[in-house]
Amino acid sequence: MGLQPRVVPGADLWVQEHRVEVPLDHDDDSKEGKISVFVREVRKASRSQEELPYLLYLQGGPGFPSPRPTVPLGGWLKAAVERFRVLLLDQRGTGRSTPLQTSEVVDESIVHYRADAIVKDCEVVRQAVCGGQKLTLLGQSFGGFCVLSYVSFFPEAIERAMLTCGLAPVGVGVDDVYRATFRRMEARCAKFYARYPEDIELVRRIVRELRDSPRPTPRGGTLTARRFLQLGLLLGSGAGLESLHDLLEGAKEGITPNFVVAVERAQEAFETNPIYWVLHESIYCCAATQAQPSAWAAERVQAQLGDAWDYSTRLEPGDPPILLTGEMVYSWMGDDYAALRPLAKVAAAVAAKADWGPVYDMDVLRNSPVPTACLVSYDDIYVEREFSERVAALLGPNCRCWITNEFQHSGLRDQPVIFDRLLEMACAYLEF
Template sequence: MADNLATKKSGYLRPGPIESFISNGLKAQDYYFDLPLKHTDSSCKETIVVFARRVIAVERQGDAEKLPWLIFFQGGPGFQGPAYNTGWVKMAAKKYNVLLLDQRGTGLSTAITVQSLSHFKTPQEQAEYFMQFRADSIVRDSELIRETLLGNGYNAVPASITAAYITGGIPPVFDSLETVYRKSYKSVVEHTERYYKRFPSDIKRVKKIMKYLATHEVKLPTGGTLTPRKFQQLGLNFGVSGGMDRVHALCLQAFVTLNGKEEMSSLFLTEMASQDQIPPIYAVLHESIYCDGPGVSSNWTASKLLNGEFKSTFKYSVEEFGQYEDDSSKLVYFTGEHMYDWMLDDYVSLQPLKECADILASYTAWPKLYDAEVLARNTVPVAAAMYYDDMYVARECSEKTARGIQGIRLWVTNEYMHSGLRDNEGVLTKLFKLVSGEIDVPIA
């Protein structure tokens, strides 16, 4: 596979040599593209850099130009593409040119960080910049990259797609933000109860940790304070393989005794400090990914529900729990994949974005992300893996969306958690077979 492939193509590829390497039986090539910041505003000449890595099995280099391309879109939002030597990538690289995209704002692309955002003069300017980093812009980026690498002209999606594979749930196209978060709160309650069934001694341990945090000012090594509500956010781990074990390990090492006095251990606080490093896109744009069109605002929905109908479930106070320290039926519930307005106060790394985040939460002029009519007359083969107990994406919402996508092949399984693709490349193999017709499931 010639290293100068993309330099021959017209389009947005940055000039200069393409960096490449061989490792673990894979050939990787790194590309950087200069793409428009605003795809729908031709008067804006500002560009950003988007990074993509092409991966193919070494033994397929000779016929790489004949192989189809498979582009991977990372969830989140706000996280970079996976490592090139991930299990499913190794498998797919034997059949495809796999393109691992650091979506705009992440990884080696022009990243959104507190440092880069500090160059804007006002929170309003920061917010307007954030607005360019949703899925609609990412899809347009990928089309320009496809046009550049393949050199066969620009085609509007979905004309440029031969098949689509979805893992980790289907976006809730037809449900409100309130419905999505209401179901996610109920799901994390169920997962918390499973956690305590697996580790019953943690019922008392968690109460002890919460009481200590509520009655002491516990500073993290990276700055800021570890509050009870921040500790409760560890429930985010419950939705992926090994997540409950990780939280249990943290609880086991929470305290150390020095000179006859218990205090929070440095090991525990170091681990908790790593939880503080939340990508700005994930924190600030998380609720906006559900804002599908004008007239809809996110309005800190997770916070409203937490302070409203779910307050009695998740609220912690020393006064209330003090009388239940030895009562195994009284549980401290963890929260899940929810972003809260108070995080802009509690997380030192996010504090500079507080005003910007509030502007985005009240914004109502979001463009459409999905076209229900296009989905209803879809002709592109689609296979989706839906995990029955997915803590992050409610099964009922995924099923409703699936019913609106013509021809989708839906595989529902309880074998995997949300991390199924990372845990076993067999997930993608099965989706390949669903599209090729090697195995059957009902077609919507």
């Protein structure tokens, strides 16, 4: 289960890898068999003999593995190992955990890859690796959603919780989630075009050319106008406006092969991490709030928003700027992205599924006893601030929020000082 720990030469770094067996279906492990989850334990070598508490990090997504430590350690992880034994979990189906199989069996098994299953995996890890000790949790984005699920189902297992841009819209229906995120995207696009007005006509020209002549991509997919507009996903990070502008510069002389490669590289996570496409909308579906299928909610809501979100109405010079989309996923991605094509039927089945189980327990979350600290980005385009504030009020007096426009959704990665601030907020006093 635990491999031999090692000390990294030339660094004050101690690493041990764990592979923990868990049921695919925690409610019926005899039927579905077993999978494994991979956990990397990281601590300072100079403190490897000390009984420091455990911190479990839950990555954003869904469908993305935990970050890999650098040598020397950097970012929030450098601060965390001063006080904790840090567990970096590859959530089920990601990284070095048992991979998601793109075959017929996925139709039934994919429903076991949501937050409720992830936190039950964490409980197995807590017993197997931590000897049942309480955990400090750190969740980024979807990882914060998982933290709230953990608080719902296993509050006794948690010492304290920290969430960065991941205070989930508990109790909000999926259509309302996307209405809010489209509003945020419209505002972010306006900010982008105000900073780079020359990109208004450049985007329009690219969209017009791709509408008339889609380009093949090196991976075997197709760069269409609708796929190109998904580059708005970049706008949610701290340097996102510059990243998009710099990428668009590659098309000033036309849509070259190098520009197509650059777009595909910017969007490669859709193909390397397919759980994101298949399960993304389901993270907003919960028995308590949505007893109906998501049914490609973003696609449906966008169509209801009229001409502003229909690029075909803005193709003439001087028209209003064309709006780019954000974190939304669409049914047509199973056509435009080559690696997603084998999962198209599975994605359709997930979109049609209505009988989702609970991922939160509202009664447990209400006035939660778990000390909780949250970073909320004021104009986050992925996790709506107003919904986050409602959930903070639901959690009660033990939840403290840091609401700021200083950071975007990538704040934890961009500014490691956030970790220390949240830890201070979550703990009136720490003794290590």
